[in-house]
Structure formats: structure tokens, C-alpha cells
Amino acid sequence: MSPVTLSAPRQVGKPQPALPGGYAGQLLRVDLTKRKAWAEPWTPDEMRELIGGAGLGAMILYRETAKGKGNVSWDHPDNRLVLGTGPLAGLPVWGTGGLTVVTIGALTNGPTSTQANGFFGTNLKYCGYDAIIVQGQAKDWVYLYIDDDRIEIRDAKSYLGKDTWETQDALSRDLGLTGHQLSVYSIGPAGEHLVRFAAIQGDYGHVASKNGVGAVMGKKKLKAVAIVKGTKALRAADPRGLIQCADDIAHDLKTDPSARSLYEYGTLPGVVNLSKMGALPIRNYTTSLTGDVDMKSWEAPRLREGFDHRGHQCNACGMHHCHMSVIRQGPYKGKIVDEPEYEGWSGAGWTIGATDQSAVAWLNTQTDRACVDVNEFGWVIGWVMEGLEKGWLTKQQVGFDLKWGDVAGADRLLQMINRREGFGDLLAEGVKRASEKLGGEAAKAAIYTGKGASPRGHDHRARWEEMLDTATSSTATMETGNPVHQTELGLPARINPFDGVEVAKLVAGCRGRRAFEDSLGICIFTTRTRLENICRALSAATGWYYTVAEAMRFGRRTAAINRATALRCGLTPNLEVPSFRYGSTPHDGPAAGQAVSAQWEKMVDTWYKEVGYDRKGGKPLPQTLKDLGLDWLSKELWGKKA
Amino acid sequence: MPRRHLIIGGGTAGMNAMRTIREEEREPSEITLVSAEKPYSRMVLPYYLDRSIAEQHVFTTSAALLAQWKVKTHVGRRAAALDTKANVCTLDDGSKVEYDDCLIATGSSAVRAPVPGADGANVHSFWTLDECRGVIASVTPGSHVVMIGAGFISFTILNSILALGAKLTIVEVAPRILPRMIDDAGAEVIEEWLRAHGVTIRTNVKVTKIEDARGKKRVKFASGGDLVCDVVIMATGIKTNLEWLKDSGVRMNRGIIVDDHLRSNVPNVYAAGDVAEGRDLVSGQPALHAIEPTAQEHGRVVGANMAGKDVAYKGSLIINIVEVCHLDAASFGAWDDAKADTVVGAKRDRSAYRKYLFTGDRLTGAIIIGRSGDVWTTNDVGMLKGLVQTGVRLGRFKDYLKAHPFDVKTAYIASGTAGTLLPETVLGRPAKAPGETPVAV
């Protein structure tokens, strides 16, 4: 397959092959330096090869961010911020409002691909675009306004300093649009102040959180993207088939034992389930015991019923997952919050020793509004709390005392981080940089990967597959994730989670699925059906005949391209290690004594062998690339000879 | 029970009355229709003008249907006099029709500005089918049309003139367009939109003369340069068709004075539509609306009463909507009430404009302008009508609406407007579909 070149000049007047169904057919290119925006068509061939979202973004990043032999850094004007969606977005398949952010991120200074849902993809595609590619840097703060063919780069001064919810409130008011008539994805004060783990939040509660994508947006001085619900039509090659397939997916999600709890309670059951595995991160990994907390009250139904909760679903979604909650009691009574995901309960809760549910729910929304990655927030605050407890941090340094579980104090620190005030300035660099700066005991207590990525809110010392995945990833978050139906890929249903070789084989075997899913404009949770179903939906939408094999091959192709970009950014295999604390051995709880460090090398070796990458240099091997149809990349990585 | 009904005028009001008589009557009656024109709907003429429909489409009934309904027709005949003592109507050919009760629904006609040349060749009015045919014959692609008067009627045919490929100039004596439908600020939004769509507008100009100029027309003004064009359309006003009733004893001002059953001072003579000064829903005062919905409701109420039912009429709401080049402008009720408590909302970049007029905590008038493809605008158009029509008390939602003029639905629903409306009907029963009218036996 020849490389697609997105920037290739189009032949005017040449008849274009028919647009595959599901696509809007145009990319929206925004140059903030020049303060210009224009639509670029893309071809059906490019669509088939790159799909959209993660796949499209990976290619754009690879093609457009090279600088000499290296790569532009996250804060360079030539960095691209790709806000992509995919062919399923806006269609009746559950959870199809998807946004995938692809950019060179601020934490690892390497590529990232991080997704959120809401109505981004819906509104954007009905305006006529499959993705937004932002480049350059604005002189003054701006926001991007999209209303069908009307694209404007507008002054954003009056929204500056507002948190993400306030920004959306204000834009809705100013534009006179209510509800989903307007979709807004914005950064909060954290992004404005280039906090390295700043995130992008949209439509009240949907966060693309990884690798400081909010800082990239902040560096570009782009406060928000406001998309009016477009008026254009999306067609499907086989609309009845698509509706049928959507129903089949819904049926799977409702009835499959592994997806059903997600259907009913979203990620809420995670807290109790993970605590039983020793994978709930408690007090910055200092323990794996839940102590005297009544875990019954953390069962999903009680967790939800504790609030006046209201469905707040994404496009066409029937999962009982996203909710808005009104806090019933306590100091935050009456506040409207986004029902925390599992990661909110851990990052804004257990990780920092907080277990008052109302307070955690409130703090979690504070992080969304501020707007930072709640996982890194947990690792940062937990680390500070531990330091103050153990004395390697002092009250004077921090500015005030902070004990485990102090939610108000954590919020105070969040606001300091947001605006880079006092100690917050150091913390805004993320826990890796902050701890390295302080050194000593402080350095040993911080949780991160060698590349600088923040692990998600688990105690991965009891979930090796995720630790391996996070550490070896080229995109600063799990590249693979755990699929629901791994047997569909010829993998065993169960493995010994503490056997490094089995773990590595599983992770390598699932590789590709995530990138495929993140290219479709669909939610990470509504894809927890068989891949077969997702492929059928894609086929019905586009008119392609898309198979599971092609999906996996596509995903691995995307991963290989990201790997090439990551290497150019200096993210080499020697960095593929957990930090001291992250890779330590739990001393209590269900996984006590399981030492990942003992098997780490073997695990990584196996992974490399399985994925067909070069263990030393990190590059995908020529044969691997050949098998993936990436001969052009092989040439670029290995030279002509290969 | 009156056995012989006479309907004079086969326009909107007349046809609705006739249909309703057939729907409501318990025993078959005789109906006679006298109409100067074959029944059609005037407001459909603009769509015939640009040929988006065939001429056939404007007619509201057919000879066959009238025969089915057992209606005696005198089409092409005018009523010339009414003897309310003898219950006899004399037609323009001298023939006479006796009746037990009768409906006057003779509508209105266009009036031209009294300037020299106003009745010359290629100067048209646009009110009747004949006049429409005249305009069709003279407007060709590329011709230049000058429309005198920037009122509602001009605007209803504006799209059609453009669709015919003509160049359009609108001249208006008032300082702005649509003086009787939209306020100043709203008119500005529409003017801006029209200019952007290639329509020339000259306001504040008084036409003094229309001359022939070598096959063309020259329009002269009290001040400012002449306009040379191919066709002139005068949309300078209308008057009610009531001269023939001079000596009938039916009491009238500009229109016929009626009670809440739309009866005139003569108990077996009703009036409906453009000629009736029926009750205005918002003010409660008699008013001449000259709009289609009022004619329809009048016609239906009169029909029911003629069929022996006792239907009192609550009054009609003035509602107008016009679309120009895909921009909708609508107004409701007392939209120009200077005493009202008023709030304005504007989204300049979307050409959206709102004005709400409150009396106490009720909405008594509204103006709305927005792009016609925008379903949310259309949603709001209807809901504003509902708010004015029901006069629900908005309570605290009045302030909400003032603060959020573009979020009508919340105020509309939270104040129970839909619930107030659901039991409401004009005739005290569900309406029947057009095809459902029982035929007389």
C-alpha cells in the first residue's frame, strides 16, 4: 500500500469516487498563527486506510511534526492538535459522539491519543467535518466557532480564567443555544497555565485527559472549540443494517456478563471489584487495604443512589453510564456534579485517602472543571500527602498542611496548580518532574512511567498487563487496554495475572484493537461488544467489507506509526520502565508479595518478540512493517536496504 | 332551523363556513354560493406566480365536490344588493336569491396609490388570480420589477419574483419595511438580509407618477432619481368589498360590526373573514385582521352557528409569517403595544431577533426572526403563538424568558402552556380532516 499524503494537492475537476457512508467528507484545518481556517477534502482511499480519530491523527502527526531527524516539541507552533472523530459518530450506534485527541503531549513530549465522548463528533460531523486539525499558535486567546460552513476564529478574552463548565455556560448564553445545540470542548485555568497534565473537557463531564493535551491547547491559546449542531445529513451505505447492528450491539452490552455491569452502572463497580484484587490504589500505593471503610456502601447501586442522579448520555447511548448527580447532603449539598467514573473515585478519592463520597464526587468535578487529568492529580496530591506525613515535604514548602483525605485542601492545591501559584508551580509539572527535582525519598515515592506517562487510577502492581501496556505505550496511555472478548482474537479467556510471559502475550495479542476503536468516533465502553459487531457496524455505515482481521491490522498499523513518531521524539525502549514506587511490590492486601520487578525484563522481552519490534532500538521490524503493508514506513525507518 | 343558507363570497371564510355547515348539520339543508370568483386561496397565489405549483392547485374546491355537497352555485356573479327585510339577495345580473340566513364573506381588494399612471399598462396589483395571471404574463427572466409598498403582501411575493429571475427594487413611503408587521429593529435585520441577497430597497420615498418610457416604465418620486423598469407592482393597501351593502341596513365601520357569534345587527346575517370586525383575542376589541387564519376561524364559527349550533367565538389572534430568501419573520398579537413590558434578544451573526411584549406576567405580543431552515426557530415560532394565544400566567418564568429570550421552551412548558392548550378547540369538538366532510344526502 502506498502512503497516503494528506497534504497532496487535489486535482481540481477530477471526479472524486463516491464518499463512503458515515463520513462527512472534509477535514477542517485551522492555522492559528495565520488566523485562518479552511476545509480540506480527503479521499475514500485515505478514509479506508486511516478511518479517522486515532488512525487519522497518527498519520497527521507522523507526517507533519517531523523536524530534522527529530520531532517538534509539544509547545512548538508546528505541533498539531488533531481533534478527530470517526465514521460512526453521529449515527444511531450507542455512544457515538466520540472525540479522539491526537497531539504531541506535554507530559511525555511524545505522541498521544486520548479519547472522550459527549457530542463532539455528532455536532462536528453534522457541520460537515470528520476532524479538526489545529496548527500554529494564536497571538491572543481565541476560540473556534463552527456552525456548518461558517468557521470563525473568535476572540476569547471574556472566557479567560473560567473553568470548563463556566466556559460552556457562558458560550451557550452568549450564542443563545441550549443543551446539545452547542457542543463545547475547552480547557480550564490549568490548560491556560500550561499545567503539564491539563486536559480538555467537553459537554459537562467528558474529558480527554492524557498527556497534557490541555496544555497543548493552552499553548496554542485556543480556549475552546464551540460547535453548533450542524444541519447536514449523514448517510449510511446500509442504514437499516446499521440500525440492526446498533441493536445487536445494544443487546450484547445489556446481556453479556462482562459488559452488563458497565451497562447498568458504568465503571462504578470498579471500586469494590478492584479492591478485591488489590488493584484499587490507596494512599499513593502505601497500602492495598481498605481499612475500616464500609465497602458495602461502595457497591455500585449504593454509590449511585447516594445522589440525586440523572442520565446524561452521549450521542445515541443507552448505557446507564454517564450521569449528572446532585449532592444530597454535607457541605456540598445542592451542587451539581458529574457522577465520577471509577477513575474519579480513585484519583480524587482513594489515592489521596478520601472516602467521603459526596466530597470525592465534588472534588472529581473540580478537576474536570479546572481541568486536569484526575489520575495524575491523584498521583500528585497523594505524593504530597505522603511527603507531608513522612516529612520529606514540609508545610512551609507546600504552603499549608495537607493530611490524607483532606478534600478541601486537595482542592486548594488544585487551584494553586491551576494557576501555577507557589508550590503549585512545581506540581504543575507533573509528579515525575516534581519528584525528580526534589530527589531522595520524594523521588522514590512518585508513581509514573519512565516516559513520563501517568498510569490510570489503578494499583497496577496487581494488574501487570496494564503496567506493561502503559510503560511500553507510544501514546502515553494504555495502547492496548483490555478487551472484553479476547477469545475472539484467539487468546485465552484467562491467564495467570502474575506470570509475566502470559501477561506479555496477552497484551501483545490484543494490540491494535484500541487504536481501531478510537478511530471510529465511538465510546470506549460501547465498544465492549464483540469486535465482530463493531466491524459490522463500520461496514454497514461505510459500505466496506470490514473484517476483524482488517481491524486488528489497522490498529497495529496505527500503533507502528505512533511508535515511529515516539522514537523521533526520543521515547526509546530504555524508558519503558515503571518508576520505583510504581514497580514496587505490594506489602499488604490481595497482591501482597507479587513482585513485578522480578519479571519485568522477561515480560518486556516477550512483548517485543510478540509485537515484532526491535528490542533495542524500539523500531517495528521490517518484516512486521511489511506484514502490515507499511513498506513506506519501513523505508523511512530502516532505509532503502530493508 | 334555517333550511336555506346563502354564502356570499367563496374565499377562505366562505368555503370554511360551507364545509362546517355540512359537518355540523343534523338535517340536510340547502346551500347557495354566490361568488365573483371560482373558489381559491389567495395566499397560495405566490406559489403559482413562480410556478412551483400548477394553476389548478390554487382552487379550494371543484365543481364536482360542490355538486357532491349539493351546493347551488352562482360563480362569476356578484351580489349587488341585500334586502335584509325580505331576506333576498340581488345579483349583478338581476337574479334574486332567497335565504333563511346568509353569510357575507366578500373579502377585500387591492387599492392602488392615487398617482398618475397607476392604472397604466404593466402596472399591476397582486390580490386576485386574474391579477396574478397578469403579473405572470409580464415578468420574464431578467426583467426589472419595481414593487411599490414594502408591506406584507409585497413580501409574500418577493421570493417568487426573484425565483422568476427578475431584478427587484422595493420602494416604500415609510422610513422602513414591513411597518405593520415588524418593529424597527426587526425590520433592520430583514433589510440587511435582503440587501445581502441582492434586493434593492428604497425607503422614505413617495411615488408621484408612473410614466411610459419607450416600452418601459418610469417611476418618479417626490425626491430622488427616477426608476426605469419593466413592470410595476402596486401593493399599497386593501379595502373591504362592502360597497354593495350600502343600503342593506347592515351596520358597518370599515368592516361589518359583529357579535361574539359573528352575527351582524341583522340576526340572520353573518359576516366572516376580511370583511368582519371580529373580536381580537388579545385586546378584546373589534378589529379588521385581513389574514387567513382569522378568515378560517370566522368561517368555521359561522358555519357551526348557521348549522344550528351555538358557538361563541373567543376572538382571533393576529399572526403573520413571511419568508424572504430563507429568512423567517413572524409576529403575533400586540407586537407593537407601547405600554407593554418589553424585552429584546438578538443574535446578529445568525440574523436572529426576538422581541417579547408582556402585560403583567402574560405574553401579549411577540416578534421572531430567524433562518427558516433552523428547526429551533420554527419550534419557538409556534410556542410563542401558544403563549400569546393561551395568555398563560408565566409567573417567575417571565423573568426567565427575559433573561433567556432564546430558551422559550423552558418557560413554555414549565408554565403549563401545552396543558392549557390541549382541551382547547374552536368548535367545541375535534377538527375534522379536509377529506372527512360528510357529503349532503
Added chain:
Amino acid sequence: MKVLKITPERCTGCLRCEIACSYVQVGAFQPAKSVIRVSPFEGHTSYAPYTCTQCAEGWCMTACPVGAITINAAGAKDVLDDRCVGCKLCTIACPYGTVFYDASTRKAFKCNLCGGDPACVHACPTAAIEYEEVATRDWLHDFAAERASHVLATNGGRR
């Protein structure tokens, strides 16, 4: 007559009904052409769908100057495309705001209960819309009044 029974407490604002309805209207997925519309009633927390009540008066139907709106087999007021001239009188006559206008076809369009098999009902994942033999009523009023009063009292729970 079977009507669309709406239980607003169940609605999550997912807009699947709009997508499904638009597919019935225009054969493509285009919510801008849906005749059921979902709106928020408390900031962004409380949504409910809204469409034609098939009201007894049928203001749209009686207003139509060319008799283009009739009653179909399901009892719904239905626009006949070949009769409709696009004059919009129905859009302002309907006091519920539930007749729409398609600028591309120059026709009015509205809910016709899909002829008796409503697509929105099938589409709604939470059964917020059901199709039942019940007397229609103002399904949203109490819900909207309660939720919206929260907005008025606390500005949506913010600050």
C-alpha cells in the same frame, strides 16, 4: 388512539430519537430534520423529548389553505407533500411549535406517528417514549416546572 407517552424522568438526552426520526423523515441521519426535539430543562442535567401532541383542534390542519394536512390511519395529522405549497401557515398556527419547514423541499413536515409504528419509540434506549393507548396530556409540565425551578433558585447548582 395510541399516543406518544413521554416519561421525561427517563430521558438522558442521548438524542437517539432525533436521529431515528430524521431517518424516517429524510432517509438519512440528519437531526436537523427530526420532528421530535430534545431540550434541556435544568442546565444540562434534565432532558426531555417534545413533539406534536396530535391535538384535538389540529390547528395546523385547519389553518392549511390548501387542505394539505389530513389525519392518517394512526390518527395523526399528516402533511401531504404533493398538496403542501410551503406557505408556513401551519408552522405559526400550531401553538405547540411542532410543525416544521424544510427549506430544501419547501414543504412543511411534522410528526405523523410514523403511520403507527413510531421510530423514536424503538430508538429510545430508556423507554422515555412509549406508544400507548392512553389519553394524551402535558407530559412534561410537572417535570419541567420542578427542574426549572431548581435553575431559577440556584442557577443550576453553580455558585
